[in-house]
Amino acid sequence: MLSRVMNVQYESQKLAINYFQVALILFGAQLLFGLTTAIQYLYPQFLFGIIDFSVGRMVHLNAMIVWLLYAMIGSVYWLLPDETGIETVGIKIGRLLFYILTLAVTIVVVVYLVVQVGPGNAMSRWLIHEGREYIEAPRWADIGIVVVVLGFLGNVFATAFKGKRTGIVTVLMIDLLALAGLYLAGMFYTKNVSVDQFWWWWVIHLWVEATWEVYVAAVIGYGLIKTIGANRKIIEMWIWIEVAMLFGSGILGIGHHYFWIGTPEYWLEIGALFSALEPVPLLGMFVHVIYDWGKQAGKRTPMTNTPAFSWFVVTTFGNFLGAGVWGFMHTLPQINLYTHGTQWTAAHGHLAFYGAYVAALIGMMYIGLQGKYGLKEMRMTASAKWGITLLTGGVLGMTMALTIAGYVQTFIERGQWGATWQGYFVGQNSPWMIQAYGWRLAMGVVTILGFVFLMKDMMTIARTAQRENLKTESTATATA
Amino acid sequence: MEEQKISVWGSVRFWRNTAVWVTGFAVLLLIWLSLDTIPQISAGTIEDLENGVTKRVPSAAVINYEIGYELDNKRKTEIPIIGGKQMFFGRNDYSEEEATELVSHGKMTVQSKNCMNCHTLLGNGAYYAPDLTKSWLDPAWSETGPYRPMTGKATTEEAMAEFLQHPNKYPTHARMMPDLGITPDEAIAVVAFLKHMSSIDTNGFPRNFNKIKGAVNAK
Amino acid sequence: MEYLEISSFFTIFVTGALVILLGAAYVSVYSFVKIHYLPSWAMPAAYIFWILQTYSLYVLSVHLKINPFTQKVLLAAMVGYLIIPHIVYFLVKRTHEAVEH
Ligand code: HEM
Ligand code: HEM
Ligand SMILES: [Fe+2]
Numbered sequence: 001m002l003s004r005v006m007n008v009q010y011e012s013q014k015l016a017i018n019y020f021q022v023a024l025i026l027f028g029a030q031l032l033f034g035l036t037t038a039i040q041y042l043y044p045q046f047l048f049g050i051i052d053f054s055v056g057r058m059v060h061l062n063a064m065i066v067w068l069l070y071a072m073i074g075s076v077y078w079l080l081p082d083e084t085g086i087e088t089v090g091i092k093i094g095r096l097l098f099y100i101l102t103l104a105v106t107i108v109v110v111v112y113l114v115v116q117v118g119p120g121n122a123m124s125r126w127l128i129h130e131g132r133e134y135i136e137a138p139r140w141a142d143i144g145i146v147v148v149v150l151g152f153l154g155n156v157f158a159t160a161f162k163g164k165r166t167g168i169v170t171v172l173m174i175d176l177l178a179l180a181g182l183y184l185a186g187m188f189y190t191k192n193v194s195v196d197q198f199w200w201w202w203v204i205h206l207w208v209e210a211t212w213e214v215y216v217a218a219v220i221g222y223g224l225i226k227t228i229g230a231n232r233k234i235i236e237m238w239i240w241i242e243v244a245m246l247f248g249s250g251i252l253g254i255g256h257h258y259f260w261i262g263t264p265e266y267w268l269e270i271g272a273l274f275s276a277l278e279p280v281p282l283l284g285m286f287v288h289v290i291y292d293w294g295k296q297a298g299k300r301t302p303m304t305n306t307p308a309f310s311w312f313v314v315t316t317f318g319n320f321l322g323a324g325v326w327g328f329m330h331t332l333p334q335i336n337l338y339t340h341g342t343q344w345t346a347a348h349g350h351l352a353f354y355g356a357y358v359a360a361l362i363g364m365m366y367i368g369l370q371g372k373y374g375l376k377e378m379r380m381t382a383s384a385k386w387g388i389t390l391l392t393g394g395v396l397g398m399t400m401a402l403t404i405a406g407y408v409q410t411f412i413e414r415g416q417w418g419a420t421w422q423g424y425f426v427g428q429n430s431p432w433m434i435q436a437y438g439w440r441l442a443m444g445v446v447t448i449l450g451f452v453f454l455m456k457d458m459m460t461i462a463r464t465a466q467r468e469n470l471k472t473e474s475t476a477t478a479t480a
Numbered sequence: 481m482e483e484q485k486i487s488v489w490g491s492v493r494f495w496r497n498t499a500v501w502v503t504g505f506a507v508l509l510l511i512w513l514s515l516d517t518i519p520q521i522s523a524g525t526i527e528d529l530e531n532g533v534t535k536r537v538p539s540a541a542v543i544n545y546e547i548g549y550e551l552d553n554k555r556k557t558e559i560p561i562i563g564g565k566q567m568f569f570g571r572n573d574y575s576e577e578e579a580t581e582l583v584s585h586g587k588m589t590v591q592s593k594n595c596m597n598c599h600t601l602l603g604n605g606a607y608y609a610p611d612l613t614k615s616w617l618d619p620a621w622s623e624t625g626p627y628r629p630m631t632g633k634a635t636t637e638e639a640m641a642e643f644l645q646h647p648n649k650y651p652t653h654a655r656m657m658p659d660l661g662i663t664p665d666e667a668i669a670v671v672a673f674l675k676h677m678s679s680i681d682t683n684g685f686p687r688n689f690n691k692i693k694g695a696v697n698a699k
Numbered sequence: 700m701e702y703l704e705i706s707s708f709f710t711i712f713v714t715g716a717l718v719i720l721l722g723a724a725y726v727s728v729y730s731f732v733k734i735h736y737l738p739s740w741a742m743p744a745a746y747i748f749w750i751l752q753t754y755s756l757y758v759l760s761v762h763l764k765i766n767p768f769t770q771k772v773l774l775a776a777m778v779g780y781l782i783i784p785h786i787v788y789f790l791v792k793r794t795h796e797a798v799e800h
Contacts, residue, residue, distance in 0.1 A: 041608070044655040052658045053608050054597035120589025120666045131591030133605055167492060191584040193677055194521040194537050197602055198514075233492065240495035241790070244502040251506035260685035261602045262521050262537050265555075268683065268700075270513070279719055284787060286723065287730050294734040320723065329715040334700060334763040337687050338708070341603035341611055407712060409607075415705030419686030421620040424610035425653050490793050557700055684700060 007374035010081040012088035015095055017372055019074030020365045022102055024455065026067035027358075029109070031448050033060040038444050041437045055116050058129065058136050059109065064353065065134055066105055071361035072215060073152055076172060078368050079222050080156065084163025090155045097151045104144045108137055125189065132196070134204055135186045142187050149180045167236030171218045171243060179211040194262030201257040208352070209278065209323070210250040216319075216360045217242040217285065220312055223360075226367055227309040230292050238288055245281035253278050259333050260340055268333045275331045279324035289316045304377050305370050307384045307461070311363030314392055318355020326351055326399070338414040343436075344406030351399040359392075365458065373462040381464050383457035390450030397443030405436035526576040529562065536681040538562065540579035543672050544572040547679050549617050549689055557684025568675065569637055569668055579672070585665075586673025593660040601677070603685055608655065614689055616640075616671075616678035627652075640674070641667035701764035714759040721752035722780065729784045753777045 008014055037056040039046045047056070080088050088094065111128055118124030129136040137145065153176060160169050186203040190196050221239050224230040255271025289312070303309055326348040330339040339345070370378045409427045417423020427433060524535030529542060546563035565572045574582065590596070596605035599612045621627050621636045630650055633639040643650055644667045647657035662670065703711070728745035731737040756777060760770045 037608075040655075048656070049658055052598075054594045054606070054658075057597045057606055057608075058594060117594060117660050118592045119661075119663070120585060120592045120669065122588065124592035125588070128592070129594065131594050131596060133596050136594075167496075189588075191540075191580065191587060192521070192523055192537060193587060193601060193673075194680060195518065196587075197604060198517065198521065200604075237490070237492050237495050240492065240499045243499040244495070247499070247503040247506055251503070251510055254510065257604075258517070260682045261604070262680040262682060263517050264520050264536065265683060266513075267517075279722075280783075283723060283726055287726055287784070287787060290727065290730055291734055294731070294736050324723075325716055325719040328719050329712055332715075332763060334703065334765065335711055335715070337685060337700065338703065340685060341600040341605070341607065343607055346607060407708070411705055411708055414687060415708065418688030419611055419614075420689065421610045421615065421618045428653075428655070555700075556702075687702075 008372055010087050011091045012077045012081045012094070013368070013371060015088075015091065015098060016074040016076075016078035016368055018095075018098060019070050019077065020368055022105075023067040023070035023074060023361070024365075024458070026063045026070065026105075028451065028455075030060055030063035030067060031444075031451055033057070033063065035441075035444055035448065038437070038441045042434070042441060051113065052116075055112060059112055061134055062112070062136055063109070068212075068353075068357050068361060071364065072212075072219075074368070075219055075361065075364040076152075076156060076176070078364065078371070079219070080159055080169070083166045083169045083222070084159050086159065086163035088155055089158035089162055090151075093151055094155050097148045100144070101148045104141055104148075108141050111138070112136075122189070132186070132200055135183075135200070139187070142183075146180070146183065146187075149183070153177060153180060166232075167239065168218050168222050171214065171239055175211050175214045175218065179207065179215065182206050182211065197261045198258070198263065201254055205254045205257055206251065208356075209253055210247055212357065213246045213250060213281075213319075213323075214243055216315070216356060217246065219364060220285075220289075220315065220360055223308060223312050223363055223367060224289070224292060227305045227312065228292065228303055242281055242285060245284060249274050249277035249280060256331050256333075256336065259336055272332050276328065278331075279320070279328050282320045282324040286316050286320045289313070302377065305366060306380045307378065307388070307457075308363045308366035308370070310380065310384075310388055311359050311366060314388065315355060315359035315363065318351065318359050318392070320355070322348065322351030322353070322355035322399070326403075338410050339406065342406050342409045342414065343402045344410065347399050347402035347406050350395055350402065354392075354395040362454070366461075369458060369462060370465075373466065375462065375465050375469065377469065378461065378465045379468065381457055381461050383453045384461060387450050387454035387457050390446055390453060392450070394443050394445075394447030394450055397446060398440050401436045401439035401443060405433050405440070408432045408436070523580075526579075532562075534562075534681075538676075538679050539576060540583040540672070540676050541574055541576050542679045543568045543579055543582070543675050544574055547617065547675065549614060549678070555684070558687070558689060559681055559684065560679045562679060567635070568672070569641075582669050582672045583676045586669035586671070586676075589662065589666045589670050590673060593662065598657070602680070602682060609657065611686060612674060612677070613680075613682060614678045614686060616675045617689070637668075637671045637675070640671045644670055703762070703764065707762040711759060711762050714755040714762070717755040718752055718759060721748050721755060724748040725752060726784045726787075730788065733788055749777075749781055752780075 008017075033056045036047055036051060037053055037060060040048075040053045040056070077088065077094070108129075115128050118128045125131070126139045129138050130142075156169075156173060156176065160173055182203055185199045188199075190199075218239050221230075221235040225232055225235055251274075252270055253275035255267045255273075256275040257271070258267035259271060293313075330336050330344050330348065366378070408430055412430055413419060413423045413427035417426055521537050523537050524533065524539045526539050526541040527533075528535055529539055529545065542562060544565055546566040548561040548563055549558050550561050551557070552559045568574070590601070595601070595612070598606050598609040600606065601611075602613050603611060615621070616636070619625050621639055627643065627650075628634070628636070628639045630652075631639045631642040633642055641664070644662050645664065646659070648659050725745050725748035728737065728741055728748060732739055732742050732745065753774070756773055757770075760773055765773070
């Protein structure tokens with residue numbers, strides 16, 4: 001019988017589950033607004049003047065950033081008691097902050113959707129949105145986020161100092177501190193658009209290609225220990241090697257965003273060199289997971305959580321393909337001069353975010369689910385399989401469609417027409433481009449279907465697993 | 481398990497130290513380069529403009545001047561060329577402070593109206609509408625382009641300002657720009673921001689811009 | 700920066716992807732053979748992948764009109780890439796050995 005009460009003994013892990021729940025709701029919102037904007041590409045009249053493309057896209061992106069952050073905070077609250085061996089210090093404050101953050105996020109989204117735009121003054125920036133892609137949150141919310149994150153960091157640090165401080169926790173502590181500190185670089189107004197974008201990339205790039213990557217390396221390390229019983233010492237050693245490679249290439253890899261925003265020419269060489277090295281750690285991660293997998297298959301020890309492990313496999317492939325391959329294809333300045341700001345970028349953005357972060361964090365959620373109901377073993381259900389297949393297939397399909405769109409756009413608009421206003425629309429009107437947008441929409445629907453299966457699975461997998469476990473137990477006693 | 485001598489490769493400490501050193505080095509290099517870059521992309525002054533000193537990001541007072549975008553044979557990329565004086569909404573005597581405030585008002589409007597979630601600025605943003613980096617120089621808004629007659633205005637700046645205030649009166653494509661409630665003052669400021677942005681040295685982005693017939697021809 | 704031929708675009712994207720994918724193929728086959736997931740006679744395939752990867756990078760650099768100096772740097776990088784999996788595997792093995800005795 002599935003008990004409705006949570007089976008976790010730590011308050012920290014109960015809070016983690018709440019973070020995961022809100023994350024999933026926001027994931028749904030992200031996909032919904034991705035859908036409206038994808039429809040507008042084909043039928044521009046759709047919701048025109050009601051939820052314009054710009055509004056839908058802002059919600060699409062912000063819901064994504066915020067849900068990934070929720071899932072990241074949740075994962076840390078989940079693994080912290082496991083790692084340190086104690087209840088998280090200050091968990092009551094942690095819970096209070098969760099409610100404050102969720103209230104703030106709700107208000108921000110409602111304002112995005114209802115108020116949408118304001119006059120061109122500082123008030124709009126403080127109360128409505130900041131108008132800078134990915135970090136649109138109005139200033140009041142920025143400050144709120146900083147307060148909440150400081151509280152979260154306080155909890156993590158206090159717990160780590162009081163309990164056992166493992167290597168995984170140490171890496172997370174330093175990384176989260178850097179991740180939070182970088183947010184400050186996006187919190188001021190400047191009159192100069194080049195300076196604006198210079199600091200904007202400190203937040204965006206140094207998040208997704210440095211601090212977030214290290215975060216997932218550490219969390220996947222924890223996940224491998226949990227799901228296939230990987231050796232902790234090896235995992236921790238590898239995390240440090242990954243830190244060296246990721247930060248060594250990713251930090252200066254920021255140069256690939258400083259090619260064309262007014263910044264000096266030396267960034268062309270620096271950006272090319274370091275960003276070309278960025279696929280190397282992703283390859284390293286890939287090889288290491290293969291190695292461990294091979295070893296594990298040899299040992300034939302049972303895998304305790306197949307859905308989680310499957311998602312971790314998707315993340316190593318997805319990160320490598322989306323960030324490594326799709327990133328490298330347009331990162332050298334010679335070609336980026338033509339692809340910069342086209343559908344190429346969107347193709348890369350989708351596969352990279354999905355592969356590197358969505359997949360890894362869904363894996364963590366499955367670990368949470370297993371722990372929530374105290375299951376020794378959790379196997380793939382039919383919905384879990386449909387979920388992972390349709391989500392991954394859908395995003396891959398969208399990426400393919402956008403890659404074709406990006407190629408055509410680069411060719412027509414950039415190559416033949418020199419990126420003029422007219423060239424832009426000649427490109428957009430090309431039948432190739434329109435078909436690609438059609439496929440993107442279709443594959444977006446597939447992605448949403450995958451999400452529906454995922455949600456269904458998350459609500460039912462524990463019950464299925466308990467039934468299975470009971471069955472095996474009773475056959476075991478029967479044969480005994 | 482007995483205690484044994486572990487090789488350096490198997491030592492967590494060795495890898496932790498490596499990670500710390502590599503990261504520290506990368507961070508220091510990034511900070512050092514940033515300290516070099518920020519002054520180079522800070523806005524120039526009105527004196528620079530008067531004395532023909534080139535800046536990667538010129539003073540906002542560049543709105544008093546004609547701007548071109550031409551192939552530089554040494555760098556093998558197009559770069560902005562600042563030409564002679566040019567009227568902007570009937571004036572070419574904006575002071576440094578006035579111009580800076582105007583461009584800043586334009587930038588604030590661009591942020592408040594969320595332009596970046598349909599267009600790209602310096603190539604960054606959304607891909608639903610054309611890039612605005614050099615829109616000021618776009619042949620479509622020039623004397624021979626279609627947009628001046630469409631809006632019934634005589635100059636690029638007036639045509640752009642008119643379009644921004646009433647985009648749905650001038651549908652240029654099935655994908656229309658929405659009416660964002662841009663006021664006349666805001667429209668002028670946004671056009672000033674766009675004109676200033678076109679004078680930024682972007683290392684040749686967008687490429688090929690001047691190859692198209694009817695494009696920029698400033699001296 | 701040189702003007703690229705638009706007829707080069709396709710080759711550029713394909714070879715760009717191949718550089719990384721063949722790189723992964725080389726490293727994967729190498730690792731699979733090492734952990735005995737693949738028989739040892741598959742090893743030459745790994746090196747064939749590396750050769751194809753190097754060729755792709757060469758074609759890429761020609762189409763990008765990269766200057767001769769950078770081209771040499773790139774080819775030197777490919778020699779480095781030939782060696783890296785050996786080092787990485789050595790590390791993986793040593794790190795595992797250090798713990799698993
Ligand atoms: C998980 C890691 C990564 C994520 C989540 C990610 C995501 C993104 C996103 C969302 C953008 C678009 C930014 C915008 O809106 O303008 C972008 C741009 C870019 N990314 Fe990545 N990326 C990752 C890793 C990489 C790697 C490893 C490389 C290089 C090898 C790379 C190369 C680039 C380049 C060159 C651009 C600029 C595109 C342009 O010029 O428009 N990325 N990335
Ligand atoms: C139902 C599925 C989805 C659809 C239909 C969809 C559609 C879209 C559309 C239309 C845009 C605007 C692109 C533009 O400006 O031209 C966009 C941007 C973006 N989406 Fe999605 N999306 C979906 C799912 C996702 C997922 C799962 C992720 C990753 C977690 C994601 C991440 C992004 C990112 C990072 C951008 C910004 C890209 C850039 O600026 O380069 N989307 N999406
Ligand atoms: Fe980046």
